[in-house]
Amino acid sequence: MPVSRRKSALHLAALGCALAFPALTATPAAAQAAGAWPTRPVKLIVPYAAGGFADTRARRIAEKMGQALGQPVVIDNRGGAGGVSGTDVIAKATDGHTFGFASPGPMVTNAMLMKKLPYDAQRELQPIILIEEAPLILVSSPTQPFKTVAELIAAAKAKPNTLTFGSSGVGGAHHLSGELLAYQTKTDLVHVPYKGGALAATDLMGGHLAFMFEMGYSALPAIQGNKIRALAVSSRHRLKVLPNVPTLDEAGISKFESYNWLGMVAPASTPMPIVKRLNAAVNAALKDADVRTMIESSGGEIVGGTPEEFGKFLAEERAKWAPVIRNANISID
CATH class of the missing domain: 3.40.190.10 (Periplasmic binding protein-like II)
Structure with a gap:
């Protein structure tokens, strides 16, 4: 058989195998993006110890997410180094089922306060949703x-x-x-x-x-x-639990806003269909009466929204805190 015809035959044979066994040729990410995800329990990393602010929020939200996703959502506490250790685990995850919670230090200010981080939040992590702004x-x-x-x-x-x-x-x-x-x-x-x-x-x-x-x-x-x-x-609006206490803006400090916010992020390689499904699951959880009461009764403000809106928020946070940290010459190394 001439070489050119032999190459064509081999190409057709390979194509036939690919069509006959699509599950063997598709990448895990492609299969997940096609709708098979999640195929097992979802792990959510909390970069802080059990029992704290982020952990209590995470456990209630995870329970509601599991109902929407059809798989258990398991909390994994990875405290240490002000949230850096756990956030690094999220950034390095490759199994397609590990995500995590995000807060100001690990996602924004630590990069300005520390000489070196084991991950690059802007390159290795992508936003899923801003859950709460805690003034x-x-x-x-x-x-x-x-x-x-x-x-x-x-x-x-x-x-x-x-x-x-x-x-x-x-x-x-x-x-x-x-x-x-x-x-x-x-x-x-x-x-x-x-x-x-x-x-x-x-x-x-x-x-x-x-x-x-x-x-x-x-x-x-x-x-x-x-x-x-x-x-x-420190919020843009007065709190329901303190209706008679003004915002700092109302008190004369123009546009003053500061939050100990909580969000959710994914490894940068996560396909967008999965990010959107997680986003929808959290948005649904934030409509639950118990979740809303948990957040609002302690002075928090429910946010929700899209991954793009959370990404814009992160950019605004970086722009706000950089000059403050430089001016005060703050370092935690």
Whole structure:
């Protein structure tokens, strides 16, 4: 048989095999994108220890997602290094069934605070959905004379480098919110980091700190018990649980927004049909009454939406925090 005819025959034979056994020739990603996904339980990495803010949200949402996907959704806690260790596991996953939760540090600010990360959030991870924006509450010690944001700023400008604010540690949402306040108001504030937000809150109630930014779930009981004073919230709208407390924008700090948000991300190689199916499952979970109550009762705001909207949000976060971190010369290496 001439060489050209032999090549043609071999080509036709190979094509015939491919048509006869499509499952053997299709890649796993292509098969998943075609509608077979998920073929086994879905794993969601939580880059923090069990029992915390992200973990409690994740477990309730995972339960509802499993109902929509037709497969169990299993939570895998991978705490360590401020969320970096677990996020690296998400970025490196290749099994097509491992995804995870995202928060400001691992997805945005750690790249500005650390000299080196084991992953590139912008290249190795893709957005699925922004689940929740958890605003912080600007609270002061009852021992302080100021009762409004304007009075706080006036006190800071009258005596630079004397007004102290606490945080759960360097580079976290509590800390960066305080630095954003200093940056936007051109004041010199004194940051006092603690090994956890509860320790800082205790010192605030005891009058050892002037103010701090606290998460709603931890601040609300103390506010309701008149142990601390709520001056403003860091969201664009007032909170349902604190309707009489103004936003920082309303209090005179133009366009001030800061959130300890929670989202979901996938490895960059994940086919878009899978990303969209996960997005739909989470959007459905966010309509559940129990999920909504869990988030809103602690001062959180439900978001939802598309992967593209979450991607835009991440870009806006990077643009907002970069100058704040540079101005305060913050590093956690």
